[in-house]
Structure formats: structure tokens, C-alpha cells
Amino acid sequence: MTAINDVTTLEIDGEIAVVTLNSPPVNALSAPVREGITNGVKAAIDNDAVKAIVLICEGKTFIAGADITEFGKAPKGPSLFDALQMIEFGTKPVVAAIHGTALGGGLEVALTCHYRVAVPSAKCGLPEVKLGLLPGAGGTQRLPRIVGPEKALDMVTSGSHVGAKQCLEMGLVDELAEEGKLREGAVAFAKKVVAEKRPLKKVRDLNDKVEAARGKPEIFENFRKANARKFRGFLAPEYNIQCIEAAVNLPFEEGIKVEQKLFRELVTGTQSAAQRHVFFAERQVWKLPDVPADTAIIPVKKVGIIGAGTMGGGIAMNFLNTGFPVTIVETKQDALDRGIATIRRNYENSAKKGRFSMEEVEKRMGLLTGSLDMNDLADCDLVIEAVFENMDIKKDVFGKLDKIVKQGAILATNTSALNIDEIATAVKRPEAVIGLHFFSPANVMRLLEVVRADKTSNEVIATSMQIAKKIGKIAALVGVCPGFVGNRILAQRQREAQKLIMEGAMPWDVDRVLYDFGLPMGPFAMSDLAGLDIGWSKEKSKGETLRDRLCEMDRRGQKTGAGYYDYDEHRNAKPSPVVEKMILDYAAEKGINRRTISDDEILERCIYPMINEGAKILEEGKAIRSSDIDIVWINGYGFPVYRGGPMFYGDTVGADKVLAKMKEFQAKMGDDFKPAALLEKIVAEGKKFGDY
Numbered sequence: 001m002t003a004i005n006d007v008t009t010l011e012i013d014g015e016i017a018v019v020t021l022n023s024p025p026v027n028a029l030s031a032p033v034r035e036g037i038t039n040g041v042k043a044a045i046d047n048d049a050v051k052a053i054v055l056i057c058e059g060k061t062f063i064a065g066a067d068i069t070e071f072g073k074a075p076k077g078p079s080l081f082d083a084l085q086m087i088e089f090g091t092k093p094v095v096a097a098i099h100g101t102a103l104g105g106g107l108e109v110a111l112t113c114h115y116r117v118a119v120p121s122a123k124c125g126l127p128e129v130k131l132g133l134l135p136g137a138g139g140t141q142r143l144p145r146i147v148g149p150e151k152a153l154d155m156v157t158s159g160s161h162v163g164a165k166q167c168l169e170m171g172l173v174d175e176l177a178e179e180g181k182l183r184e185g186a187v188a189f190a191k192k193v194v195a196e197k198r199p200l201k202k203v204r205d206l207n208d209k210v211e212a213a214r215g216k217p218e219i220f221e222n223f224r225k226a227n228a229r230k231f232r233g234f235l236a237p238e239y240n241i242q243c244i245e246a247a248v249n250l251p252f253e254e255g256i257k258v259e260q261k262l263f264r265e266l267v268t269g270t271q272s273a274a275q276r277h278v279f280f281a282e283r284q285v286w287k288l289p290d291v292p293a294d295t296a297i298i299p300v301k302k303v304g305i306i307g308a309g310t311m312g313g314g315i316a317m318n319f320l321n322t323g324f325p326v327t328i329v330e331t332k333q334d335a336l337d338r339g340i341a342t343i344r345r346n347y348e349n350s351a352k353k354g355r356f357s358m359e360e361v362e363k364r365m366g367l368l369t370g371s372l373d374m375n376d377l378a379d380c381d382l383v384i385e386a387v388f389e390n391m392d393i394k395k396d397v398f399g400k401l402d403k404i405v406k407q408g409a410i411l412a413t414n415t416s417a418l419n420i421d422e423i424a425t426a427v428k429r430p431e432a433v434i435g436l437h438f439f440s441p442a443n444v445m446r447l448l449e450v451v452r453a454d455k456t457s458n459e460v461i462a463t464s465m466q467i468a469k470k471i472g473k474i475a476a477l478v479g480v481c482p483g484f485v486g487n488r489i490l491a492q493r494q495r496e497a498q499k500l501i502m503e504g505a506m507p508w509d510v511d512r513v514l515y516d517f518g519l520p521m522g523p524f525a526m527s528d529l530a531g532l533d534i535g536w537s538k539e540k541s542k543g544e545t546l547r548d549r550l551c552e553m554d555r556r557g558q559k560t561g562a563g564y565y566d567y568d569e570h571r572n573a574k575p576s577p578v579v580e581k582m583i584l585d586y587a588a589e590k591g592i593n594r595r596t597i598s599d600d601e602i603l604e605r606c607i608y609p610m611i612n613e614g615a616k617i618l619e620e621g622k623a624i625r626s627s628d629i630d631i632v633w634i635n636g637y638g639f640p641v642y643r644g645g646p647m648f649y650g651d652t653v654g655a656d657k658v659l660a661k662m663k664e665f666q667a668k669m670g671d672d673f674k675p676a677a678l679l680e681k682i683v684a685e686g687k688k689f690g691d692y
């Protein structure tokens with residue numbers, strides 16, 4: 001065995017050379033790996049005894065793509081292009097031996113090999129679109145030549161990982177090796193290639209599938225139409241489509257030129273920078289600087305839920321989905337029956353949509369026990385309370401849990417706003433109390449705010465984060481403060497949105513600006529969806545606020561066919577002349593001189609106070625890092641991933657511009673716009689939120 005460099009070895013196994021890469025954690029195509037491939041394959045080609053070459057990786061996976069940490073930096077070492085040339089135009093067949101995930105540049109390397117062998121557990125994909133990119137090493141030109149343009153469109157715009165068996169069916173891999181025997185399988189395959197004098201099959205020469213699609217632009221038009229909603233605001237999906245179009249309509253080398261031109265545009269753009277930020281932010285969020293990595297994890301086998309309402313039921317499903325037995329407790333039989341029936345209905349609907357079988361429905365329902373007696377929670381390892389948002393009720397529940405549930409268990413609350421330190425005063429073991437703030441619908445929304453209280457133990461924190469990962473959530477560890485991170489920042493936007501429609505804008509103006517910015521819907525459409533009467537009571541209402549007056553007129557949102565908008569029978573919203581008049585009358589009544597408000601002002605007044613509040617949250621230590629705030633807003637509130645989250649967006653715009661605008665607004669409109677000390681500090685030091 002010869003060491004080609006620190007991450008590459010070359011071994012001659014009879015007439016087969018095995019080039020092995022070993023660059024943990026994922027054999028990304030860093031400069032040493034590119035160098036290793038180029039020189040390893042060259043050495044094998046130059047060795048007369050060698051008739052064929054196997055390219056294989058040590059560790060958990062075949063090459064999982066370009067080294068994302070290298071993007072945006074000055075290129076160093078041999079280019080990927082050199083390595084691909086060495087393989088494809090070499091004089092000896094190269095067989096890629098794939099395990100784990102051959103992704104992005106990794107699959108592109110495999111596609112320049114003449115043959116591909118994989119173990120059944122392997123997956124292949126071109127997920128560059130998830131980084132705001134496209135496969136920039138020939139993937140958009142080679143993939144459609146093997147799997148056809150339609151399948152290629154799917155793979156490059158979804159970024160999905162395709163299983164080895166399906167890859168075999170699509171011709172993406174030539175043979176499956178026995179699980180755990182990849183090297184043997186690949187070497188045996190290489191020997192077969194030599195023995196059968198098989199050609200050096202270059203994917204670039206396989207033109208039938210692309211030629212068959214030539215003159216059928218409808219393939220692409222229909223695909224664009226079918227995905228317009230999903231791709232809204234993103235640049236990368238359209239650029240990927242244009243590359244596949246080029247593969248169909250142009251000779252290979254011309255198609256490569258199109259791919260490289262569009263790749264360069266994307267990699268230097270803000271969207272990819274934002275999505276690459278999110279890639280690493282999703283991995284950073286799990287790292288807890290002040291919770292030692294060897295903190296003991298509390299074994300959680302049985303879960304209890306208090307409250308079978310919308311949140312309780314959704315929370316229970318997360319645990320049933322992942323095999324945890326759940327006991328759900330209610331106060332009244334009908335409420336319990338209703339809650340359990342809703343869970344079953346949700347599962348049956350999923351089964352009807354083919355997501356899983358009716359057996360799976362019964363298996364999950366089989367893990368669920370309903371009860372009217374909190375004593376049935378005595379042997380639970382984790383109990384999550386999801387009762388009405390009232391401090392007295394919460395403290396009463398925790399007081400009872402403290403007497404019932406075994407020592408060592410985690411006592412969690414799903415409150416979205418109440419002070420968890422206060423709730424913890426109801427028990428003798430405050431170290432066991434933590435906030436697990438799920439987002440509605442709890443079985444769908446990916447975000448979980450894990451809220452550490454003053455006395456919460458590291459064991460409870462570490463265990464809660466691990467549980468979050470097990471149930472498929474992305475969790476951010478945050479501190480106790482009103483609204484924690486997500487809702488606290490939301491309140492800033494909601495306040496400004498309300499003020500803007502008094503000062504001169506209309507609800508549909510504010511919603512349009514935020515929708516065009518990339519949010520799934522604006523604040524007023526969101527209020528109409530949720531219902532304007534949440535927490536509103538007819539008896540107490542004095543018609544003081546616009547919302548009061550809307551509710552008094554039974555304009556309570558989509559459910560009453562009218563709210564800030566008027567709704568047709570298909571719940572399509574349209575601006576309401578009734579609401580327009582109400583706003584004008586209300587403003588006049590309050591003596592407000594309305595003025596024309598620009599879209600820029602609407603956007604800045606809604607977004608900049610959010611960023612400013614994020615800075616306050618960081619300076620108070622209620623979030624560990626600014627990218628955690630981005631994770632909360634992207635996964636909990638639909639902040640566009642291609643803007644990277646509110647804090648990353650603040651860095652994209654420039655903290656200095658955010659500060660200048662906040663000061664300008666403060667001068668005109670008061671301390672709602674008072675800059676956070678951290679914002680002032682970051683600008684003074686020429687730093688970024690990301691540095692915090």
C-alpha cells in the first residue's frame with residue numbers, strides 16, 4: 001500500500017488498483033481529496049500491472065460532495081475538473097465503490113467513473129439545490145444521460161437521496177455488492193470488466209435519453225408549472241432546470257458551459273451564501289458550549305402527556321411515530337375521546353395518502369393509552385404538560401406531578417409564553433423542569449424550542465435535546481423570557497404591522513410586501529387563518545382595538561368568511577372595502593394623519609425590529625448564537641431559507657444599515673426602535689451578528 005497523500009492510499013490487488021480516500025467526517029472533496037484522486041488514479045494508470053481501478057472511501061460514506069467550507073474562499077490545490085479528467089479520460093476503467101451517501105460532487109465523481117458498484121444501503125443524490133446551488137461538476141449533463149431528463153429534473157430540484165436499489169433500476173449504478181463486502185464486490189466487478197474487455201463507458205457519450213427528449217419543451221414547461229409554488233423565491237431550482245434543458249438541447253461540452261456559467265452565478269450570490277449558512281447552522285444548533293458532552297442522558301422509555309387538545313395530541317404523535325409508548329391524560333372522558341379520535345383520524349388520513357399502512361396506524365395507536373387519572377403517569381420518564389395557558393392551572397398540574405411522577409423523570413411544559421421559572425416553583429425538584437415548546441401543528445412543525453429554566457439540570461437539557469433529535473425535530477436551546485425566542489421576535493413584527501395599517505398602509509399592502517420578501521404569508525392573512533378571536537371575549541370587548549371591532553362584526557377570520565380580508569367559498573382572500581373603511585374611520589377617530597408608506601419602509605419596519613430584538617436576546621444570553629435564532633425563525637415561522645434567517649439577513653443587509661434605520665425610525669417614532677446595545681457594539685466594532 002502506497003500513501004498518495006494524507007488522505008489517500010493506493011493498493012495494487014493483482015491487476016486491480018484500489019484508490020482509497022479517508023478524509024473524515026464525510027470524505028468531502030477538499031483540496032487533499034482532489035489531489036489524492038488525481039494522483040492516485042494517475043499512479044494506477046501509470047502502473048503497467050494495473051488493468052482496472054477501484055475508487056473507494058473509508059469511514060461512514062463515499063464522497064458526500066464538495067467541501068462546503070471552501071466556498072467563498074480562494075481556491076487552492078488541484079481543481080475537481082483535473083480529477084474528473086484523470087478518471088474519465090484515463091486509459092483504464094475506473095469503478096466507483098459506493099457506500100453511505102454519494103452526494104453532489106461525490107456522485108459527479110462517480111458519474112465520471114466508467115462503472116459504479118454500491119451496497120444496498122447506499123444512497124445517491126445531487127442535493128446542491130438545498131445549498132442554493134446546482135451540480136457544478138458535470139452532474140446536470142451526465143445525470144439526465146443515465147436516468148432521463150424527467151427523473152433528473154426531480155433529483156436536482158428536490159435534492160433527494162435515492163436508494164441503491166432504485167439507482168440500479170435507473171442505471172445509475174451497474175451492480176449491487178453484498179452489504180459489508182463493498183471492496184470485494186467492487187474488485188470482483190472490476191475483474192469482470194477486464195475479463196470481458198468491457199469498454200471505458202463514458203456517461204458523456206450516452207445521448208439516447210437526452211435526444212429522445214429533444215423538441216419536447218413541454219417536459220420543462222409542465223415541470224415549472226407543477227412546481228412554481230414550491231420553488232417560489234428560490235433561484236437555484238430554475239437554474240437547475242435550465243441546465244437539464246441544456247443537456248437535452250446542446251452537445252455535452254456546450255451543456256457544461258451553461259452549467260458552469262449558472263453555477264458561478266449561484267455560488268457568488270446571496271441565496272447560496274444564506275443556504276450554506278443554514279446548512280452549518282442546523283449542525284451548530286445541537287452544540288451546547290456549557291453542557292459537557294459527557295453529561296449523563298436520562299433513559300426515556302415511557303412518555304406522559306397532560307392534555308389531549310390540539311397541542312397535546314400533536315405532541316403525542318411525535319412520540320408514537322418513533323415508537324415511544326405514550327399515556328395521555330385528560331380531565332373529562334369526552335375530551336379524552338375527542339383527542340384520541342383526532343390522533344387516529346390523522347393517522348388514517350396519512351395511511352389513505354399512502355404514507356404508511358393501516359397496520360402501521362394500529363401499531364402507533366397501540367402505543368397510546370388514554371387516562372383520566374394522573375396517577376397513571378407515575379412511571380413515566382418524561383411528562384409533557386399541554387394544558388390551557390394559565391399560570392395557576394399550570395402550577396396546579398406541576399404540583400400534582402411532583403407528588404406522582406417517579407424521581408429522575410423530566411417534567412416539561414409546552415407553554416409558549418408563561419414564565420417557566422415561576423412554574424418550577426410549584427415542585428420540589430425544579431432541576432427536573434424544562435420547557436419543550438412545540439409549534440402547531442406539533443406533529444408537523446419541525447421546530448422545538450427547548451427552554452432551560454434557572455434550575456434546569458444539564459442532564460435534563462442534554463436528554464431533552466437528544467429526545468428532540470429522536471422525534472425528528474430541530475431543537476434550539478433558549479432561555480426563559482416573554483415569548484422565548486420565536487414569539488418574542490414575532491411580537492416586534494406584529495406590533496409594527498398594526499401600526500403601519502394605522503399610519504397609511506392597508507393589511508394587504510403589508511402582507512404583499514412580506515409575502516414577496518419570501519414569508520409564506522403576511523401577518524394579517526396569518527391572523528385570519530389562526531382566527532382573530534383567539535383570547536378575545538365578546539363580554540369583555542369594548543371595541544377599543546380594530547381587532548375588537550372586527551370580532552364584534554363577526555369578522556373573525558377565514559372561519560367566518562371574513563376578517564381583515566373577505567373570503568370566497570374557496571377561502572380565497574381579497575382586500576375588503578369594509579375593512580378599508582373601518583381602518584380609515586378608526587385612524588380618523590384616533591386623530592392619525594395617514595400618509596403614503598413605501599414598500600421599503602413596510603419591510604424595514606417589520607424586519608429590522610426583529611433583528612434588533614434578536615440582538616437583545618443574544619446580549620441577554622437567551623440564545624447561544626445568532627444562527628440559532630435563524631434556525632428558530634426558518635423552522636418555526638417560515639422565514640425564507642434563501643435569506644438565511646433574520647440575523648443572517650441582518651448581516652446581508654449590513655448591521656450598520658439596520659442600526660442607521662432603527663435610529664432614523666426612533667427619532668421619528670420613538671423607542672419601539674431603540675437599538676439594542678449589542679447592535680450598537682457590533683457596528684462599532686465592524687463585526688457581524690454571525691461573529692457573536
Ligand code: T1G
Nearest residue numbers: 025028064065066067068069103104105127135136137283
Ligand atoms: N462539506 C463540508 N463539511 C461537511 C459536508 C460537506 N459537503 N457534509 C458534511 N459536512 C460536515 C458537517 O458540517 C458536520 O460537521 C459533519 O460533516 C457531519 O455531518 C461541485 C457544488 C453527508 C448526509 O450537500 O447532507 O458538491 O458539525 O452532521 O447527519 O457539484 O452531512 O461535525 O463539525 O450532517 O451523518 C453537496 C451535505 C455539496 C451534502 C451526513 N453535498 N452533507 O449526514 O452528518 S455541494 C451536500 C450532508 C457540491 C458540486 C457541488 C450530510 C450527510 P460537524 P452531519 P450526518
